[in-house]
Amino acid sequence: MIRIRRGLVLEIVARRPGICEVLVDVEGRQERAVCYEDLTGPVQPGDEVALNTTAVHKKLGTGGVHFVIANHSITATDAPEPGHIMKMRYAPCQVKVLAVEEEASPHAQVMRDCTSLSGTPVLIGGLHSMLGPAAAALHVLDPSLRVVYLMTDGGALPLAFSRLVHQLKEKGFVQATVTCGHAFGGDFEAINIYSGLLAAKVAAQADVIIAVMGPGVVGTGSTFGFTGLEQGQIVNAVHTLGGLPVAIPRISF
Structure with missing residues (x-):
């Protein structure tokens, strides 16, 4: 099952189209996390986020980072973009x-x-x-x-x-x-x-x-x-x- 923990965004480390790398406080440690802002909305320091920490907990190499699942600090938004084909179908984060x-x-x-x-x-x-x-x-x-x-x-x-x-x-x-x-x-x-x-x-x-x-x-x-x-x-x-x-x-x- 997914290992989910709450984290606090401390710093924006890097940002490029569609992705933001951040430093988060999670379980008393400062660790890096990846946020796909097209999926979760933008993040900024001070935001409280839900993190998928499974890969880091399993000490994986490739993919061994935290991923932001949701940003609890922003209001709900709709998805105005056109199209109706779903990818990652029937998963919680289908897009x-x-x-x-x-x-x-x-x-x-x-x-x-x-x-x-x-x-x-x-x-x-x-x-x-x-x-x-x-x-x-x-x-x-x-x-x-x-x-x-x-x-x-x-x-x-x-x-x-x-x-x-x-x-x-x-x-x-x-x-x-x-x-x-x-x-x-x-x-x-x-x-x-x-x-x-x-x-x-x-x-x-x-x-x-x-x-x-x-x-x-x-x-x-x-x-x-x-x-x-x-x-x-x-x-x-x-x-x-x-x-x-x-x-x-x-x-x-």
């Missing part, structure tokens, strides 16, 4: 997005008409950290390329958690982002890997797509208990849609 496939989307018609990647190259990695070198290499090869990052739901679900994506967009190495499956927070939202790939091509106007999960990966030491196996499934999806799949190898010695 509403405007998906490119739905009728209200300005991209609905072009998404209905598009059924092929038409040879668009797709670089496919098994770890989020592969995104940086891939985007940098493309930029060196041809700075005029429009590179779109497609984030799957194999790792972190909120795109805002990635400092790397923020830096790559600031540097101009990545021009747009698409989040698919239950991942959310991209410039474009898609329901699955197939529509996510097509959205990267026709909605985000990609010359090249990089498809990699968000930060974090699960490995168990068993043959198939590893989230990086999705790399093979994405290769198959790109091939099915008529794209050019390019697998980024993970090699260690």
Whole structure:
């Protein structure tokens, strides 16, 4: 079950689009926490918040931080944004997005008409950290390329958690982002890997797509208990849609 504790926001440590990193007083200690302000509303010093402290309590590495579940110091607000597709469905923190496939989307018609990647190259990695070198290499090869990052739901679900994506967009190495499956927070939202790939091509106007999960990966030491196996499934999806799949190898010695 979720380990929930009350905390007091002491300081704003960092803030970038969609996410705020804060210092909180929780259980008599000063510790860092992450707040997705698009979900909970803004936070400021002095706010009392509810924290999911499970990962820190379990001493996890990846994902081992506190997360703000709710801000008790702000008044109730509605969700005025368009869209009715839910991600993290049927969970307490399910979030509403405007998906490119739905009728209200300005991209609905072009998404209905598009059924092929038409040879668009797709670089496919098994770890989020592969995104940086891939985007940098493309930029060196041809700075005029429009590179779109497609984030799957194999790792972190909120795109805002990635400092790397923020830096790559600031540097101009990545021009747009698409989040698919239950991942959310991209410039474009898609329901699955197939529509996510097509959205990267026709909605985000990609010359090249990089498809990699968000930060974090699960490995168990068993043959198939590893989230990086999705790399093979994405290769198959790109091939099915008529794209050019390019697998980024993970090699260690």
